[in-house]
Amino acid sequence: MMKLSIMRDFLESGASEELVHSLLENWGFEQDSVQFLRASSNFVFVFERNGEKYILRVTPNGNRNKLMEEVSLLSFLSMNEVRVNMPVQSKHGNMVEEAKSDFGIFQAVVFRFLSGTQYEIEELSERQLYLWGEALGNLHSCSKQFLNTNTHSVRNDTVQQLAELNSSLPQSESLARRELEAIKTRLMTLEINQDNYGIIHFDFELDNLIWDGDNVQIIDFESSVGHWYTADIAFALRDLFEGNVDFSNKSFQLYLEGYRSKMHVTDGEINVIPMFLRLHELITFASLLRIVDVENDLNNPQWVTALRKKLQSKIDDYRDGLKRRGK
Structure with missing residues (x-):
């Protein structure tokens, strides 16, 4: 989980929506479809593109190399028929995109949305x-x-x-x-x-x-x-x-x-x-x-x-x- 101060400053800032939208421009998204889901070690949003749902995960000051290792692992697991939420390439062919703000550097990864049920x-x-x-x-x-x-x-x-x-x-x-x-x-x-x-x-x-x-x-x-x-x-x-x-x-x-x-x-x-x-x-x-x-x-x-x-x-x-x- 991220520091409480980062969570507070980001979510309470009017500039956070602008940052999220600027990151989503790398993939394309439908205006007014972006919804905040949760915050833990990162900020998670759901959005739509061409009528389909996707997940945007925004990590404050993350480790880009570790994110790329995660992407590599997910790709391998998916090829071996393990059901995971696969990352989606941006318009620029990247799995990880970055943006700078007053809060620091934010890394973004977009995943396909998985439908189903969660249980206790x-x-x-x-x-x-x-x-x-x-x-x-x-x-x-x-x-x-x-x-x-x-x-x-x-x-x-x-x-x-x-x-x-x-x-x-x-x-x-x-x-x-x-x-x-x-x-x-x-x-x-x-x-x-x-x-x-x-x-x-x-x-x-x-x-x-x-x-x-x-x-x-x-x-x-x-x-x-x-x-x-x-x-x-x-x-x-x-x-x-x-x-x-x-x-x-x-x-x-x-x-x-x-x-x-x-x-x-x-x-x-x-x-x-x-x-x-x-x-x-x-x-x-x-x-x-x-x-x-x-x-x-x-x-x-x-x-x-x-x-x-x-x-x-x-x-x-x-x-x-x-x-x-x-x-």
Whole structure:
């Protein structure tokens, strides 16, 4: 998620609409069809062109090289019949376009709009739980092939992720820093090989799946990174595991059965899931500390004040969890 100050300044500025329209000119769009959808790590809009819907994703001060790697991965996955939201070339033949503004440099990517249904976990049938796991197993199986045909090295991604965590966590957050050291020590004991480590989605939650009948369509690959494949299972099922990792849970067993229909994973690798959940919590905690960069100011718009309060509450919850774990 982007810093709250960037989100506020962009969405509250009258110049933001002009910037979005200038970016869309690179693809062409129908006037008055542009609608804001959401903001997280980027700004997402839906628009129409020639009667068809598309998604515009605008990233403030993004990494162009990483965006191009994402585009390359999506193209490969689509060619291998993984259902993803494919990026669309601009009029200039580019997958990524840029624009400068008072807020910085913004990168834009346009995707085809995927129609379908999104579910909450309690709404899933037993068959859908199996299909959810199967879709992740198929994704990992295909990403292994992508690595065999691509020069991208993923082994340094985890090292870089841990280094970024180390630099972003304030020295005052002693419990969080102690947790980081414990996780680093545990990760150093894990084997890395071509069967258990590669490119993962990182956020294979139901929010990023659009169902077309039994077909699972996958969106939001912006956080994809080199990691252990089991971490993707943990991150995807974190709502299921909230507060208690129960490997005998029927929903988990159905998910795992679906995953194993496409991808091999050992019981030993599955047993590392609790540690990967701790890692995800720590990453989220560090991210929230960075995101909440505005004061509780009466001059802030009401939505900023409400969002800041919500995020601060999550920070407090994570701190409480670290205290309980430290006892």
